[in-house]
Amino acid sequence: MNILILGSGGREHAFTLKLSESKKVNQIFVAPGNAGTDKIATNININPTDFAAVKQTVLENDIKMVVVGPEAPLVAGVHDFFLADNDLKYIPVIGPKKDGATLEGSKDFSKQFMQKYGVPTARYQSFTKENLTEGFTFLGTLAPPYVLKADGLAAGKGVLILNSLEEAKAELKEMVSNQKFGEASSTVVIEEFLKGIELSVFVLTDGKNYKILPSAKDYKRIGEGDTGLNTGGMGAISPVPFADDAFLNKVEELVVKPTIEGLQKDGIDYKGFIFIGLMNDNGNPSVVEYNVRMGDPETEVVLPRIESDLFDLFDGVANQNLDKKSFSVTSKTATTVMLVAGGYPEVYQKGKEISGFETIENSIAFHAGTTIKDDKVVTNGGRVMAVTSFGETIEEALEKSYKSIDKIHFDKMNYRKDIGFDLI
Template sequence: MRVAVIGGGGREHALVWKLSKSPQVDMIYALPGNGGIGEIAECVDIKTDEIEEILRFVKDVDYVIVGPEVPLSLGLVDLVGKHKGFGPTRDAALVESSKAFAKDLMKKTGLPTADFDICRVREEALLKIRGKKYPLVIKASGLAAGKGAFVVENESDAREKIEKLMVEKILGEAGKEIVIEDFLRGEEVSVLAFTDGKHFLPLIPSQDHKRLLDGDKGPNTGGMGAYAPVPFLSDEDVEKIIDRIFEPAVYGLKKGGIEYKGVLYAGLMITDDGPKVLEFNVRFGDPETQAIIPLMESDLMELILATIEGRLGEMRINFNAGYSTCVVLASSGYPGKYEKGKEITGFEDVDDAIIFHAGTKRVGGRFLTNGGRVLGVTATGDKLEDSIEKAYGEAEKIHFDGVYMRRDIGNRGVVG
């Protein structure tokens, strides 16, 4: 069969890499893809928000697998047809594209989450922050590429952030509506599961590292690395999370006339009172996917087909034992302004890791930087410490001008 993967980041490279191993897949197209994806798939220069162009191209492919949130929020799966597209419909994608919608869903279905207020005008937001206990979290309700959540330490900081989001519009339309919520303390984890609307198959839990700097300092990014599985969450813990969070959320959507099919991602805080929902995403995580997929034994295409066809109840997902760590190599200046076009060298020296390309392009046989997050270097090991050591050892072999990586990916998962 012929498959089109929508997207061009590290997540999509990991998906294409895994799909290329399926005996069911004969041809893979990536729209737009990147320099690394081009080595195992045919890249087509169509951007992920160019919906009409995508529709024209995928008329003759068998299945369309949507990576990023933007085309899902624009209704791509509705347009290609639920029999052909993998991912939720536009209405179902609201659980990510509108944090206000997601928080309302959590409230209606009784999901454990932080207390919150939804504000649509500046004056209302300024009233809501008065007398609050700090720190607080202020989130843009719309899509912000993982950079729309801000922890504020006092009322002055909160006022400033409200002004920037709702008046200066630093995130554009994403910040016209905001969510103000209590700050939760604990360990943040990512739990993802396939669902056909009736059945749920969880992937191994992972932990993302969203801040730019070591020790979870600095600005939020799209993610500077991840590891899987999380040693402080057991299989039984994950089953409880599916029962108490995933099922009520999906059934709550169904009660409102919205069917959810695809991958559902819950960003959770493991607090002293148990798991609480920080956010929902409607697609595979990035960079969590780059850590999870190398441990997956099962055929990814078969899982996708079972999700589309509503037969997940007869499926299982098998994973290799051990751990996986992904370290992201970023451009200097990210998540702010950065330069592109820097030559990347050292690939030939990497022999004990998988390199997933994100912001790269290939020009005349050379790989050049073409984004903020450039590469993800993923290594596996029997112990988490082994995978961390391998990932950093291999990452050190890759060079480009201004390369930056965090030095503590996975450390919070190392026991003792």
């Protein structure tokens, strides 16, 4: 079977590598892909939200399954596009339809959904420029820090956590009145700050049955000790030591089951991943947010730990018999450390030649922001490469990743040297 993967990051390289291990997969195409996917699949230079180009690619290459990596094509309705097209409607898409993707596409919708089905989450209210004064009043009922979230997709930048009430009021006005995050912040969700330790739990569902994938914790801040600006993720660890069986059982009973049942009750036929961002507060889970796809860089530690055939699991999603598919995970720890461009997450340069990654032996270099230019692999984004390793412990896995990183070079390369510092 030929498969098309939509996306270009480390997540998509991890999907490509895992699917290439399946004996049931013939050819893999990645659109647009990166320099890493180019080595093990065929890259197609199209935009994943250009559905006409996606259709042409599918028909020209006899694609029989489409796996959607990023959220934008899902929120834009790529799955619905396939179902509405006579040439495409029998081709399974791994990723929810537009109604299911609203769980990520609208923070307000997802909070209403959680409230409706009793999923534990922070107290909240939503505001627009029309009821800005009420927003100021609601802020006054909360204790700092104050959490403001743009309702729509804002490329990971639409969440503000502020310690000053006056600053929170000013930012709320900036978001709804002056469209600080564009149309995404025309509605803003204000919620109480959740205490505890953050982690992510991933679920793969066929709309009825589900598999809970390994837990992971990622590190968002650019600076060591979790300081500085937020990024798309500077590294990740799986499993999360404090997410023991007792905690994960609570997550399943209090979060996963009501989420899957709620989708069914709302008539949302959901086939794909649900990324559940959680806070562990003294052993009790609260949901920070839903995403409707795998996280990046969490995918680079979660997928390598799965021992089962990933295509077989996707086939279970497509045919709604996921419960019949075997599923096993290694007990080993996986860690990944993200190499980023100098200046990221602010202004950075592209086109820097990358060397040494071909020589690493005890790690996997997942390409993220890379491309090929004049037969050389060069940087093509802020987050460039994720270096993943296995170990019996977090320390052993990290030691391997950092040893491998010593062999990799590009101009102004930056990375955090303290990934996992809070778990060791």
